[in-house]
Amino acid sequence: MKPTEDLTLCPVCEQLLTDPQVLPCFHAFCSSCLEDWCRERGRVTERGANCPLCNTAFPTESSDTTRNRFVAKLVDLKRILSGGDVPCVLCTSDKFREKADRRGASRQPLSSSAATVYCVDCRQNYCNSCIASHEVINPLVCHRVVERGKPRPIRELLLSSTMLDRCEVHSDKPVDVYCRICRKAICSTCSVEAPHLTHDRVQVDMVFEGLRNAITKDLGGASAAGVACHAVRANLQKIADEFSRHIGQVYQRHCVLLQPFILLTETETLSRKNNCNKHTQKRLKLKLQQKV
Numbered sequence: 400m401k402p403t404e405d406l407t408l409c410p411v412c413e414q415l416l417t418d419p420q421v422l423p424c425f426h427a428f429c430s431s432c433l434e435d436w437c438r439e440r441g442r443v444t445e446r447g448a449n450c451p452l453c454n455t456a457f458p459t460e461s462s463d464t465t466r467n468r469f470v471a472k473l474v475d476l477k478r479i480l481s482g483g484d485v486p487c488v489l490c491t492s493d494k495f496r497e498k499a500d501r502r503g504a505s506r507q508p509l510s511s512s513a514a515t516v517y518c519v520d521c522r523q524n525y526c527n528s529c530i531a532s533h534e535v536i537n538p539l540v541c542h543r544v545v546e547r548g549k550p551r552p553i554r555e556l557l558l559s560s561t562m563l564d565r566c567e568v569h570s571d572k573p574v575d576v577y578c579r580i581c582r583k584a585i586c587s588t589c590s591v592e593a594p595h596l597t598h599d600r601v602q603v604d605m606v607f608e609g610l611r612n613a614i615t616k617d618l619g620g621a622s623a624a625g626v627a628c629h630a631v632r633a634n635l636q637k638i639a640d641e642f643s644r645h646i647g648q649v650y651q652r653h654c655v656l657l658q659p660f661i662l663l664t665e666t667e668t669l670s671r672k673n674n675c676n677k678h679t680q681k682r683l684k685l686k687l688q689q690k691v
Contacts, residue, residue: 407474410452411436415477417522419470424455427470468564478517478524479547485514487526519543520570541571577606 409416411432418430428436428451437448437459447458490512514524518533520542525533533539564584566572572586580598590600 406470407477416470416474419474421470422450422455422457424450424453424457426450426452475517475519475522478522479545480550481548485524485547487512487514487529488523489529490526514547516544517547519545520565575603576600577603 406427407416408414409419409429409432410426411428414429416427416429419427420430420433421427433451436451447456449456512526512528515527516530517524518530521539524547525544530544533542533544564574566574566586566589569586569588572588574584574586576585576587576590576595577583578585578590578595578598578600581595584603585595585600589595
C-alpha cells in the first residue's frame, strides 16, 4: 500500500473518503476500510491498532480517531465542484429498484439519471427526481442541498451556511457556541442543557477571531524569522567567500616568498647528487684497479 498525495482519497480502497477517520499520525482512511483492515489482519490488540501505512500505533477507543470535519469538508467540496456525469445514488441502488418493483411503481426498468445536486448531510449525489424526497420527508427537510458541478469560489462555499457544521445532537442546528471546558463547538440548544449549562461558553465567532489573530501573529513572526534567517545565511556566505579569498591570497603570497628557497633547495640537492655520483665512481675505479 502506498500513500496518496490526494488527502481526500483513501489509501485502502483508493476512492473518495467515506466518514473519514484521521489517525494521530495524520493518515486518513474511510472508517469502514480502517475497521476491515485492522480486523482482517488481526492488528487490533488491547492497546489498540496500527496504521496501515506507517504502522504507528493508535488507541481504537480514543477520541483521537473521531471524524475529522476538515477532511470531510474537503471531500464535500470535491464532490460538489467535480465535473462530469455522476449517477444518482438512488437510481443506481439495487435495493431502491427492488422496492420500486414490489410497489409496482414502474413496470419498466429504472434508468439511472445523472446527479444534479449533492446533499451535504447525506453525502450523496441525487438527480432532480430523487431529491424531491428531501422536500416532503420531515427528517430530510433540514438537509443541506447544493447544486453540483457549478463553478464557484471555494471561499464562498466554505463560508456559506450550507457548509457550516451542524450539531451532533441537534442535526438541524448549526454550531455557534464554543464550550471552553469541553473544548467543543455546540449549538445554542446544547449550550442551555447539561453539562454545558454550567460551563464557560462563548460565541464561535469570538473563538474563530481569536484563533485567526493568533495564526496571523504566528505567521508574521514566522515570516520575520524567515527574513532574519535569510539575512544570517547571506552574511555567513559573505564571510565564507571572504575567508576563501583571504586563504587564496595568503597561499599565493607564501608561494612567491618560498620560491627562491625551493629553487635553492633543488640546486643543492642536485649538487649533492652529482658529488655522490662522482664519489661512487671513484670508489668503483679503485676497486677495479686493485683487482687488476
